[in-house]
Amino acid sequence: MTPAIDLCRAQGVTITIHEFTHDPSNRHFGEEAASALGVDAAQVFKTLMVSAGAQQFALAIVPVSGSLDLKKMASAMGVKKISLAEAKTAQSRSGYLLGGMSPLAHKRPCALYLDQQAKNYHTIFVSGGRRGLDIELTPQDLLTLSEGVWADIAQ
Template sequence: MGAMAAKGTPAVNAAKAAGLSFRLLEYDYDPSADAIGLHAAAALGLDPAVVYKTLIVQLEPKALACAVIPVAAKLDLKAIAAAAGAKKADMADVALAERTTGYTVGGISPLGQRKALPTFIDASAEALSEMVVNGGRRGLQIALAPADLARATKATVRPIAVG
């Protein structure tokens, strides 16, 4: 298997299939890092403001959604619940998030999930020419235009992050 084949994660394949312009960024994933996204930004020499993490949330009643927020921020659970038209939201169970997306935690991408979830991107992304999200495995990030990510994931862009 060549180096390029190894990078063909479902996220990368989804970006290619959608005709997106993107760059792949690789770094040495550190499983002991407290904040995976901040570690990725530092390892890649990127401003954390352009690196986004993908969180899977459990909505009440019974539904999941995908939130894409800056790595240094926290998810505003009330804001994502309101954006999704749900009563409330909590972080999804890790096993459920992994089973639903087909990715392992630390490698969950908003692109190419096994089951396409309603996706919400924090409005801070609108100010960026390029944002960086997980590429579908630990240590792989994908850089692309926020508008392209929103289009490819049919995302709603709303202020859903705090801090």
């Protein structure tokens, strides 16, 4: 279906695929997913690409009910300052459209930081690689697949 789902299947990771009809006029992708899936927005996580310079990128995975704390993320990365990557750069590096950016199977992999709030749930929901497609998996499976780390990065 998507590179993210293909990766999960190839690694034998148990996932549940959730599809819903995406409203093209909606730009609040995570909230739309939570509403369509009937789950708490705190259990649905968005993927944000950040940049600490022209060649240093990372993924911040935070609940859609909150936001990314740029200072905390910079600290987790061990740098002084970061910014959100430009949309064009994020799409090019990941191979996914904004609003459908999975944290898994990027064209150009980068470090992944999963907010510690994910520990509150047995499973979390993340984009499956396109708008209107989420996958449900355990936070630990996400970290294992992505070689990611836990971090306190959300506001």
